[in-house]
Amino acid sequence: MRIAIIQFGGTNCDRDVLHVLKNVMNVDAELVWFKDKNLDCFDGAVIPGGFSYGDYLRAGAIAARTPIMDSVRKMVSEGKPVIGICNGFQVLTESGLLDGALATNSYPKFLCKWTHLRVDNTDTPFTSRFEKGDVIQIPIAHKEGNFYADQSAISDLNKNNQVVFRYVDEDGTADDESNPNGSKENIAGIINSSRNVIGLMPHPERASEKVLGSDDGLKIFQSMVDYIQTLQ
Amino acid sequence: MQYLADVTVELKSGMLDPEGNTIKRALGHLGYETNDVKTAKKFTIDLDAESFDDARQKVDEMCQKLIANPIIHNYTIDLREA
Incomplete structure (x- = not known):
């Protein structure tokens, strides 16, 4: 099993993800520069966080139009799992692989803090190690994390059970106070309709070892690896 | 033929x-109510x-x-x- 961690100019959480996969989980993972277009030898991909292309135009907009995204699309069509974290989530929405858009935070400031998330869907390749309703702690670090989609798109996401994570308080209640950035219905992470592409604003790679304050994020990567093993 | 297109992109109405x-608040501090x-x-x-x-069609595609x-x-x- 090999997992690709895709790097664009301005990506800066790539090595954190590599550390978690390789050193914490002992999984074969590799950094892949966006000009290396062929991803055929990989079984899954992570699009990590950062500021690809300096957030020029819109966060994730330029990276979403690079040729390597055609290879990511190919992986997705083959049923391989792809996870986009923070800027990676923005890249996935900008490329049309996920619904919605990430607009500027309702209070337009860069937020870097711990959040509580509720796992609303465990029937995905990325959350199988959780129990439905689990409240987990994973930090956010973004200024453009305000998930937006029009009301009919939000209804569809809810109806199809595509909302995977919501921002909540420590008791698991999703309300305005536990919503850090103004996201519609406290949405922190969604999955595509074929259930193999997930995007989330919080950074699971920053919460994958107890020494960092939480290892709740590790289960996301472990679930993904479990899923890849079932495909092999 | 050479053309210049001024494209203005704004948030949809109702978006924050x-x-x-x-x-708007800073203008208020200066005494301008808007x-x-x-x-x-x-x-x-x-x-x-x-x-x-042709130019309009191309620019429209670029926008989309x-x-x-x-x-x-x-x-x-x-x-x-x-």
Whole structure:
């Protein structure tokens, strides 16, 4: 099993993800520069966080139009799992692989803090190690994390059970106070309709070892690896 | 023929514009009361095209594919001969 961690100019959480996969989980993972277009030898991909292309135009907009995204699309069509974290989530929405858009935070400031998330869907390749309703702690670090989609798109996401994570308080209640950035219905992470592409604003790679304050994020990567093993 | 297109991209109505709201408050500090302030981004695109219609079509495609995000933005194109 090999997992690709895709790097664009301005990506800066790539090595954190590599550390978690390789050193914490002992999984074969590799950094892949966006000009290396062929991803055929990989079984899954992570699009990590950062500021690809300096957030020029819109966060994730330029990276979403690079040729390597055609290879990511190919992986997705083959049923391989792809996870986009923070800027990676923005890249996935900008490329049309996920619904919605990430607009500027309702209070337009860069937020870097711990959040509580509720796992609303465990029937995905990325959350199988959780129990439905689990409240987990994973930090956010973004200024453009305000998930937006029009009301009919939000209804569809809810109806199809595509909302995977919501921002909540420590008791698991999703309300305005536990919503850090103004996201519609406290949405922190969604999955595509074929259930193999997930995007989330919080950074699971920053919460994958107890020494960092939480290892709740590790289960996301472990679930993904479990899923890849079932495909092999 | 060479054309210049001024493209203005703005948030759809009803979407939160935190930057616009902050500017509105700052204008208030200066004594200017306003009903609303909206921000927008302007792009000037210099291109060659066979005709005015051809230029407009090309710029419209550029807006749909990259310059605007149709989920959150409206855009206008102001086209003229260079």
